[in-house]
Amino acid sequence: MTTARSAAVASIAVVEPLRRQRGDEREGHEHEPGGREHATAWRPERHTSKSGRSGSSGAPPRGSSGASAATAACEATGRAIRGRAMSHSFPSEPWTAAFADAVNANEVYRKHGAPWTYGAVAMVCSADPSLGLEEDVGMILDVDRGACRGAKLVKGMDAVMDTPFVIVAPYARWKQVIRGEIDPIKAMMEGKLKMTKGHLPTMLRFVESSRALVTSATAVPTTFLDE
Amino acid sequence: MEPSIHLAPRAEENGYAVMVAQLLRQGLDERTAKKSTLAKMHGRVTLVVTDLGLTVTMVFDGGRVVVHDGFAGIPDVTVRAPSEWHTKMSLVELEPRLGLPDPRGAVTKEVLEASKRGEIQMHGMWTSLPLVLRMTKILSVA
Numbered sequence: 429m430t431t432a433r434s435a436a437v438a439s440i441a442v443v444e445p446l447r448r449q450r451g452d453e454r455e456g457h458e459h460e461p462g463g464r465e466h467a468t469a470w471r472p473e474r475h476t477s478k479s480g481r482s483g484s485s486g487a488p489p490r491g492s493s494g495a496s497a498a499t500a501a502c503e504a505t506g507r508a509i510r511g512r513a514m515s516h517s518f519p520s521e522p523w524t525a526a527f528a529d530a531v532n533a534n535e536v537y538r539k540h541g542a543p544w545t546y547g548a549v550a551m552v553c554s555a556d557p558s559l560g561l562e563e564d565v566g567m568i569l570d571v572d573r574g575a576c577r578g579a580k581l582v583k584g585m586d587a588v589m590d591t592p593f594v595i596v597a598p599y600a601r602w603k604q605v606i607r608g609e610i611d612p613i614k615a616m617m618e619g620k621l622k623m624t625k626g627h628l629p630t631m632l633r634f635v636e637s638s639r640a641l642v643t644s645a646t647a648v649p650t651t652f653l654d655e
Numbered sequence: 656m657e658p659s660i661h662l663a664p665r666a667e668e669n670g671y672a673v674m675v676a677q678l679l680r681q682g683l684d685e686r687t688a689k690k691s692t693l694a695k696m697h698g699r700v701t702l703v704v705t706d707l708g709l710t711v712t713m714v715f716d717g718g719r720v721v722v723h724d725g726f727a728g729i730p731d732v733t734v735r736a737p738s739e740w741h742t743k744m745s746l747v748e749l750e751p752r753l754g755l756p757d758p759r760g761a762v763t764k765e766v767l768e769a770s771k772r773g774e775i776q777m778h779g780m781w782t783s784l785p786l787v788l789r790m791t792k793i794l795s796v797a
Binding site: 614619 | 668669670671673674677678681682685704706707709738741742745746796797
């Protein structure tokens with residue numbers, strides 16, 4: 429786990445220059461007078477400025493189901509982010525970086541994922557040559573204590589072998605997840621998303637944070653390879 | 656006897672059957688006390704996920720469990736609930752001394768309320784109470 433975490437943390441060094449390049453793409457990219465960026469930009473620290481959370485709806489409303497609350501929060505965040513950022517192709521390095529930002533902007537994930545110290549999570553899109561994906565593409569998220577400390581796009585299943593949790597699905601399923609058309613936990617029960625590596629009891633203990641982590645993708649403005 | 660968890664033929668096509676088998680295996684590895692509980696279990700428990708149209712049957716025979724897709728024989732216990740409650744039932748708090756569901760636990764209370772409302776239906780619970788309590792224990796991740 430330490431190795432995986434180290435690898436994921438090291439990925440910050442890979443993603444950081446990309447984020448700087450990406451900064452020009454973003455319409456909503458803002459800087460504070462001291463040079464500090466708002467939440468739409470990369471921030472490795474756990475705590476972000478309040479301005480970056482303005483698009484989130486906060487904790488799930490009392491009495492509502494966890495799934496609908498998490499999805500609603502992500503959709504609210506998504507509306508805010510989509511309103512000021514250009515879309516990225518999925519999967520790509522800019523999309524992965526934007527996904528990390530969306531995770532950090534997700535209040536539901538911040539709340540339910542706060543006790544999470546079990547290592548990085550990889551989401552792998554299976555190879556699909558018809559879409560130009562010649563090999564599996566994975567996004568490794570270094571998540572810890574309710575925050576995403578780094579994100580990395582990798583190719584091939586070997587690259588995610590050191591990641592403690594690995595979820596695999598074909599492109600069409602990830603597309604449904606990103607569009608908010610399917611709930612990730614239900615999709616796992618149906619076998620549409622497969623956890624090929626990881627400790628399921630731990631994942632179930634963190635069912636709400638797992639759901640919020642994946643549904644954060646709905647907040648990322650996305651263009652798809654088949655559209 | 657070392658416990659063994661197997662998927663019946665074709666059960667690997669049922670995502671929930673795969674999850675249940677994985678949950679049993681990893682739960683037993685994590686807490687060895689569950690192994691002695693499993694060794695005492697005999698019977699068939701069917702889980703019906705009403706909103707997803709999924710059915711899984713666990714056949715317990717001492718320390719051996721076979722997880723089937725759909726119904727497999729006549730179940731001793733049938734649990735019918737939407738997917739959200741099935742995941743929540745794994746989070747029921749257990750009283751540490753006996754390993755029984757803790758009625759003071761927040762999730763236990765929610766599950767009991769859902770049972771009263773009929774959102775969770777458990778058939779055969781009273782005739783197979785020991786099986787139900789042991790199943791709760793071995794599937795619990797709380």
